[in-house]
């Protein structure tokens with residue numbers, strides 16, 4: 001057996017800043033963590049043995065300067081080989097790789113590792129026939145069907161860089177991503193299925209191509225019988241639309257192409273405070289190593305286990321833990337098309353756990369809150385045997401202690417809150433079940449993962465050493481393998497957004513504190529990004545859309561606390577002179593505008609018309625004060641307020 005850092009002898013305790021050393025002496029986790037921080041080169045080079053390399057790296061990291069590093073320099077590998085060929089070669093070709101369960105259509109399907117490999121190699125051949133070469137971008141806009149996994153791994157097979165766009169985004173959001181990633185190919189479907197409606201993707205794709213598809217040469221379309229539209233409908237389009245099934249059948253399977261460790265595996269867009277979304281760039285080698293390790297050492301999942309991440313392939317959780325992580329580990333992954341409630345009831349999660357023998361489930365707190373609202377006494381749970389379930393992992397937004405207790409008490413397995421971001425690709429903090437399960441602290445995401453050196457910084461960038469004192473959560477550079485290496489096509493944005501605020505650190509944009517035991521509590525954002533049902537949204541982008549309305553003079557959007565979604569976006573607008581409107585009509589128009597420009601995912605439903613936005617005399621909108629008033633929190637009116645009447649007007653309309 002290859003020695004991994006976790007099985008290596010522990011080094012003597014050192015004086016690592018900010019971490020109570022008595023804990024370090026006693027805990028197995030702490031030994032591993034300390035070693036990863038004190039000798040990252042040895043720790044990660046040993047961990048690299050978990051992955052099959054075409055050319056093995058001889059060192060773990062090369063640091064060029066403060067903002068540039070690469071993991072496993074000189075190493076070459078192919079991620080699809082590590083996800084597929086490797087397991088088939090090891091005699092596990094008949095083991096289930098993917099279980100597709102659609103609560104929307106009642107479809108249940110399974111793909112073995114050998115079957116998935118065949119489909120991936122063939123679709124990779126189809127992409128290659130369409131002229132896709134290593135380094136070319138492929139945008140994937142697909143619902144939760146196995147083709148999403150096939151398309152992602154097919155890109156990896158030939159070194160193409162995929163960029164998956166969530167199906168709940170509108171044409172203009174897709175267009176922004178097309179313009180930035182400049183893909184040669186778009187891979188899509190006739191559509192997706194949401195409760196009570198079908199979502200036709202092809203008109204959305206056609207509109208996005210008009211707005212931003214100058215680089216696109218080919219669109220692959222997979223047909224879904226329940227959603228109208230096919231490649232044939234676009235036979236006259238200037239861009240070539242190809243039927244997926246025909247293309248896959250006609251293609252020769254593509255051999256895997258080894259790529260350099262630092263070769264971009266994918267771009268995934270995420271909202272920032274302002275401007276267009278940022279294209280987070282993930283490398284290949286660091287990603288494969290970190291995710292392989294995370295499956296066993298964080299989630300406690302090994303080859304042959306059944307793992308379910310109830311997210312969407314359009315989010316980072318879907319990338320890392322529906323697709324890459326479980327397949328790298330040789331586990332069985334479930335791709336679920338449905339919701340936690342309403343498809344058909346609040347027992348949907350428990351049905352899946354029983355039916356497939358799920359060992360660990362990963363979802364967002366909002367999903368748990370939705371189940372709790374529908375079935376507070378967990379009556380549906382009694383209909384199923386969920387004894388296979390060893391842990392429930394939650395991430396994507398803050399897990400409030402009340403939801404934690406309800407789930408922990410009700411389902412009788414450890415509920416593990418953890419914290420990470422699109423940028424990091426795998427957890428920053430977690431209760432490291434795969435090493436040792438530490439006592440949980442409700443409201444805390446537990447402790448930093450091995451490889452993560454987390455600090456709490458004050459506004460000047462100085463370490464906050466007092467336990468329990470809130471500050472900016474930051475990570476020392478270089479970041480661990482698999483975390484972002486840059487922003488696609490925008491080096492300065494990478495530095496400005498993440499590295500400039502606190503030189504030498506990555507600013508997470510989250511605030512929080514570390515308690516006397518080294519447990520991390522993440523409390524909220526330090527910027528204007530909000531989190532609605534685990535979806536990160538930029539209030540700036542929402543405000544831009546609201547001001548597209550001809551009656552709107554100014555707009556402010558804040559994230560107000562919501563019992564189910566964590567936060568909901570609430571808009572406040574002032575009107576141009578002479579543009580008085582019926583508030584209900586205006587609200588409907590603005591809601592429709594946000595749906596058209598951003599998509600249903602914003603779940604934007606609430607708008608208030610004000611005579612004035614509360615501002616300082618220098619013109620800064622007091623978003624924090626607005627939020628505090630709507631959340632019923634104490635608030636301070638700054639002495640520099642332009643017009644106190646604007647605050648009184650808000651107080652009058654705030655929920656009581």
Ligand SMILES: CCC(=O)SCCNC(=O)CCNC(=O)[C@H](O)C(C)(C)COP(=O)(O)OP(=O)(O)OC[C@H]1O[C@@H](n2cnc3c(N)ncnc32)[C@H](O)[C@@H]1OP(=O)(O)O
Pocket residue numbers: 143166167168169192194195199310311312315316317339340363364366367370395396397419420421422532533534535565599600601602603
């Ligand atoms: C750790 C790193 C990260 O944070 S990665 C991000 C992690 N976040 C997640 O995994 C997301 C978790 N949230 C969810 O899965 C969903 O919100 C759950 C809990 C399932 C609830 O779903 P739902 O009832 O649809 O509410 P919602 O707020 O998500 O949706 C609002 C409107 O958008 C729509 N929508 C949703 N998905 C799609 C889609 N793929 N295609 C088209 N439309 C979509 C919904 O239908 C809903 O529309 P409507 O307003 O009801 O008409």
